[in-house]
Amino acid sequence: MSSVNDWAGPNPVKDNRSGLIGKGVDRYEGPLKVTGTAPYAYEVQPPSPPAYGVMVGATVATGRITGVDIAEAEAAPGVLLVWTHRNVPAQPAKGTRKHPRSTAGSKPALESDRVAYFGQPVALVVADTLENATAAARLVRLTYDAASPDVDFAARKAGAGQPPGEEDVEIGNFGEGFAASAVQLDETWTTPIQNHCQMEPCASLAWWEGDRCIAHTSIQMVKPAQHGLAETLGIDRDDVRLMTRYIGGGFGGKGQTYDDLTLAALAARALGRPVKVAFTRQQMMHGTIHRPATVQRVRLGADRDGRLNAFSLMTWTHCHRDGAFTEHASNFARTLYAAPNRLTGHRLVKLDLPGAGPMRAPGEASGTLSLECAMDELAERLGLDPVELRIRNEPPVDPENGRPFSQRQLVRCLKEGAQLFGWDRRLPTPGQVRDGRWLVGYGMAAAIRGNFLLPAKCSFSVDDDGVITVRQGMTDIGTGTYTVLAQIAAETLGVPLGQVRVEIGDSELPPAPGSGGQFGAATAGSAALMAGMNLRKAIAELATGDAESPLHGGDPAKIVFQDGVVGIENRSETLAGLIRRAAPGGLTVEGEIRPASDMREWSQQTYGAHFCEVGVDPVTGEVRVRRMLGVFAAGRIINAKTARSQLTGGMIWGAASALTEGNPVDPRYGSLLGQDLAQYLVPVQADIGEVEAIMLDEVDDKANPMGIKGVGELGNSGSGAAVANAIYNACGVRVREYPITPDKLLAGLIARGL
Amino acid sequence: MKPFTYERAADARAAVKAAAETPGARFIAGGTNLLDLMKLEIEAPQHLIDVSRLPMAAIEAEGEGLRIGAMATNSQVAGHAEVRRRYPVLTQAIVSGASGQLRNRATTGGNLMQRTRCPYFYDASKPCNKREPGAGCAALEGVSRETAILGASHACVAVHPSDMAVALVALDAEVETLTPSGEARRFPLMELHRLPGETPHLETHLIPGELITAVVLPPPPEGGQRYRKARDRASYATAHASIAVAGGKVALGGVAHKPWRAVTAEAALAAGASPDEAMTAELAEAQAIGENAFKLPLTARLGAATIREARGETP
Numbered sequence A: 001m002s003s004v005n006d007w008a009g010p011n012p013v014k015d016n017r018s019g020l021i022g023k024g025v026d027r028y029e030g031p032l033k034v035t036g037t038a039p040y041a042y043e044v045q046p047p048s049p050p051a052y053g054v055m056v057g058a059t060v061a062t063g064r065i066t067g068v069d070i071a072e073a074e075a076a077p078g079v080l081l082v083w084t085h086r087n088v089p090a091q092p093a094k095g096t097r098k099h100p101r102s103t104a105g106s107k108p109a110l111e112s113d114r115v116a117y118f119g120q121p122v123a124l125v126v127a128d129t130l131e132n133a134t135a136a137a138r139l140v141r142l143t144y145d146a147a148s149p150d151v152d153f154a155a156r157k158a159g160a161g162q163p164p165g166e167e168d169v170e171i172g173n174f175g176e177g178f179a180a181s182a183v184q185l186d187e188t189w190t191t192p193i194q195n196h197c198q199m200e201p202c203a204s205l206a207w208w209e210g211d212r213c214i215a216h217t218s219i220q221m222v223k224p225a226q227h228g229l230a231e232t233l234g235i236d237r238d239d240v241r242l243m244t245r246y247i248g249g250g251f252g253g254k255g256q257t258y259d260d261l262t263l264a265a266l267a268a269r270a271l272g273r274p275v276k277v278a279f280t281r282q283q284m285m286h287g288t289i290h291r292p293a294t295v296q297r298v299r300l301g302a303d304r305d306g307r308l309n310a311f312s313l314m315t316w317t318h319c320h321r322d323g324a325f326t327e328h329a330s331n332f333a334r335t336l337y338a339a340p341n342r343l344t345g346h347r348l349v350k351l352d353l354p355g356a357g358p359m360r361a362p363g364e365a366s367g368t369l370s371l372e373c374a375m376d377e378l379a380e381r382l383g384l385d386p387v388e389l390r391i392r393n394e395p396p397v398d399p400e401n402g403r404p405f406s407q408r409q410l411v412r413c414l415k416e417g418a419q420l421f422g423w424d425r426r427l428p429t430p431g432q433v434r435d436g437r438w439l440v441g442y443g444m445a446a447a448i449r450g451n452f453l454l455p456a457k458c459s460f461s462v463d464d465d466g467v468i469t470v471r472q473g474m475t476d477i478g479t480g481t482y483t484v485l486a487q488i489a490a491e492t493l494g495v496p497l498g499q500v501r502v503e504i505g506d507s508e509l510p511p512a513p514g515s516g517g518q519f520g521a522a523t524a525g526s527a528a529l530m531a532g533m534n535l536r537k538a539i540a541e542l543a544t545g546d547a548e549s550p551l552h553g554g555d556p557a558k559i560v561f562q563d564g565v566v567g568i569e570n571r572s573e574t575l576a577g578l579i580r581r582a583a584p585g586g587l588t589v590e591g592e593i594r595p596a597s598d599m600r601e602w603s604q605q606t607y608g609a610h611f612c613e614v615g616v617d618p619v620t621g622e623v624r625v626r627r628m629l630g631v632f633a634a635g636r637i638i639n640a641k642t643a644r645s646q647l648t649g650g651m652i653w654g655a656a657s658a659l660t661e662g663n664p665v666d667p668r669y670g671s672l673l674g675q676d677l678a679q680y681l682v683p684v685q686a687d688i689g690e691v692e693a694i695m696l697d698e699v700d701d702k703a704n705p706m707g708i709k710g711v712g713e714l715g716n717s718g719s720g721a722a723v724a725n726a727i728y729n730a731c732g733v734r735v736r737e738y739p740i741t742p743d744k745l746l747a748g749l750i751a752r753g754l
Numbered sequence B: 001m002k003p004f005t006y007e008r009a010a011d012a013r014a015a016v017k018a019a020a021e022t023p024g025a026r027f028i029a030g031g032t033n034l035l036d037l038m039k040l041e042i043e044a045p046q047h048l049i050d051v052s053r054l055p056m057a058a059i060e061a062e063g064e065g066l067r068i069g070a071m072a073t074n075s076q077v078a079g080h081a082e083v084r085r086r087y088p089v090l091t092q093a094i095v096s097g098a099s100g101q102l103r104n105r106a107t108t109g110g111n112l113m114q115r116t117r118c119p120y121f122y123d124a125s126k127p128c129n130k131r132e133p134g135a136g137c138a139a140l141e142g143v144s145r146e147t148a149i150l151g152a153s154h155a156c157v158a159v160h161p162s163d164m165a166v167a168l169v170a171l172d173a174e175v176e177t178l179t180p181s182g183e184a185r186r187f188p189l190m191e192l193h194r195l196p197g198e199t200p201h202l203e204t205h206l207i208p209g210e211l212i213t214a215v216v217l218p219p220p221p222e223g224g225q226r227y228r229k230a231r232d233r234a235s236y237a238t239a240h241a242s243i244a245v246a247g248g249k250v251a252l253g254g255v256a257h258k259p260w261r262a263v264t265a266e267a268a269l270a271a272g273a274s275p276d277e278a279m280t281a282e283l284a285e286a287q288a289i290g291e292n293a294f295k296l297p298l299t300a301r302l303g304a305a306t307i308r309e310a311r312g313e314t315p
Ligand SMILES: Cc1cc2nc3c(=O)[nH]c(=O)nc-3n(C[C@H](O)[C@H](O)[C@H](O)COP(=O)(O)OP(=O)(O)OC[C@H]3O[C@@H](n4cnc5c(N)ncnc54)[C@H](O)[C@@H]3O)c2cc1C
Pocket: A678, B026, B027, B028, B029, B030, B031, B032, B033, B034, B035, B036, B051, B070, B074, B096, B097, B098, B099, B102, B105, B106, B107, B108, B109, B110, B111, B112, B113, B114, B115, B161, B162, B163, B164, B210, B211, B212, B213, B236, B237, B238, B239
């Protein structure tokens, strides 16, 4: 395998001759999405009129289905089939992998009479119209032998164990170090369950062409969806074609498929016609995964000048009874600050709640809500500026494994952010600034999120018109993948943007890992660059080897690609002309990226600093964000506009985590309280004042051939803590139980005599 | 959604006649509340009488006051020049509710008749006396913060979600209706909604099939007006507590099964009590239920601050 040093040489992305790299190019599908003309999976036109499936969710959280009465539903107008566990077609047991290299196992729907969480799909009704299916779904009568759900996280926390295969990480001796520290802080924070609330609920459409299943679904990762569906249907993987062309948000919630896909495919096979199945907004809350709640204990021990001597972040969290997911809220802390004595780890308890799973910046988004507030509290105890406290604890190398940082510009983010924000105007004593009825405060926090590169492939074609087509089994979940792939292709082949087509979201295309963990652009883009380089080489050889080309006999390595023209010095011809003459029908080549063998010799992260100004109404405890600024260092930026959108979107989500987002569990029923977007509060425009994201110049040549890194999750790391710290600065009340809603803040305000 | 039949009423008389004659009939105006509930089958009318196009959207002077047709949309009322000039508390209340899109559809009559946002009312898998009399009340020992502190019963602790109605109650508005037998009635809006008692499924004193045709505002009272609403997010959220002040008149929202006329506070203010004392007196009978304890101090503080603000004092 190659070394990261192989990536250091010049390439078209680095040369950036036409200036497309970094430019704020509009998202190609933007107008389609805002006009409702980008067909999501549910809106794809199938070859013949589809039938409509509606799922029925369990109304108990745990127990067995004892009675099934589907007679009335079956007799309802337009109904084509009604399935429960009693009559659904047989499917291989959960997790079955017939193909040894399948990236996902079987996911049978309506598998048995066991109910394992509230809202679990327990029946399917398919009818000729959505309305008929919806009406008939209410006529499915199920009776349950319900058990009392074990869902009380707070009560069960004491019995939590190590997540399987994990151990606490201790460096030095935390206990001794903490005890010997002149200044100590020991506080506990809690974060609630959060739902993804993507604009587009999960949905699928499937039909069969002979023995082949054609499926459109809303998914972040194509291959596991294709493999999992094939395993579930008990057919060959090549007999599933899975597509996901346009997606209305994923945020980790669409990193896996759900029963909508399985049931659409099964029903389409049974009925011999296309079938659509979608989750309703209400069903999404329980029927798909959520970010689990956490309890986080932070202990910080420092000397009087603010150097950390001991630090610990321990996280308790939960997952589904049958699951294994851990919200790794302590992990990021291993890299953030220097301290000789360190202890981090996780405890997991299994509950009868719906599945816990990844959500945008899994780990960091939760964990920064504690540690970055703890740092604020420590700074106050030390009488130090919170920015300065962080700078004093800046590690020269990764503090846990001693690896050098590939790039670490955290201090620069902190300093430039402080300056741009006007941090020097902050008064360290809380409750000093008033603006009308509002108490105003400033807060800040650091941001960190890992950077990753995964193996991926891509193909590039050029046709007789000189049009470049990029093909990749990648996804665009609203992040801008289509657009950045086009930019990379246009820059690599020297053609205008309008001369590039991008085809993604199809299992027939060269595989890429998809969107998640903010590895998407780096991974897919690097494979695209590789494929583009291979196409350049093929074109160069074609031209120099073609007797009719003005470039004939030239050195292929010297060819310049620009403005749709290939040339060497003063000899040139158009790309289209060359292809039409010398390779009619066009050329297609593949390329791939693999992580370099020595990539892990560097500690690789993205960094940032958040600054925030909030207003707190001391009468009501209402909080409004007035201003947010994030300064980020995340490698080379390919598209200033899409990157900025990702960062500001993450920042806003962080503010939501601080202020409104959280879904309470009703322990009596094992269900979540908020079941729609009127009850589960994501921020609205009026909640968020000015938001700005600044990206520092950076090239990380250890990251990938383009020197880029991820930005999709970084903004969500730390921004909530900046809001919480600003609340404290505004009014002097610390609430360590998120979200910081008026009910919680009010008690503190009253206690302070406000 | 259950299948239903639909008709567009030709005029108000035809509407009430159809309502009287068709079992399971309901009026539909903007549909912003009724349709949501129908989709969840919390409401399942067999027949819809569309009243949204009835010529009852005028906002016009009536004596020294103002008559607002029941079909005037929330946006039209909030934006009306006379309302903004003479009844600013009404504009403030309306624009603090829902969202711009919803207010463009929502009507004056529909807003008054909208149903509670109690989360357990919306989840058909939970017991709810309002949905199914006698089933029990999941909210009573539930985890919702949005429950009543005034006038609640063991049968129901839900709150009425309207902001507009709170301002109308403070303004001493009257409702005009047409009964199923075709008679016109007019009575104080304060008497429109009921407390839950043992029958939380009965929410107003309208006769089934009675149509609201207008809301009539008397001339505004002497003194300042102000509406304030406390909530988790800045828009598109119902109130933890709200208050409308119009001169010496005070009404509270988000705290009871109906817009709550704060008569005790009004009397205290008239007798020279301070705003804080008046609110304390009003809330003397208030009771916390589970998660909603914060509403007591919140209502007291917000109430006093808003009364001061309406008087032009520092809140
Ligand atoms: C997400 C969301 C948030 C909201 N937030 C708020 C908020 O913060 N504050 C707030 O005040 N409101 C809020 N609303 C509610 C909104 O104000 C109401 O939905 C709206 O006012 C209802 O008016 P409508 O004309 O659409 O009524 P419809 O939905 O048409 O009807 C509602 C009810 O009134 C009856 N009805 C309608 N017209 C008449 C009439 N003339 N006579 C007798 N009965 C009639 C109908 O039969 C039905 O039962 C919110 C709504 C939503 C969906």
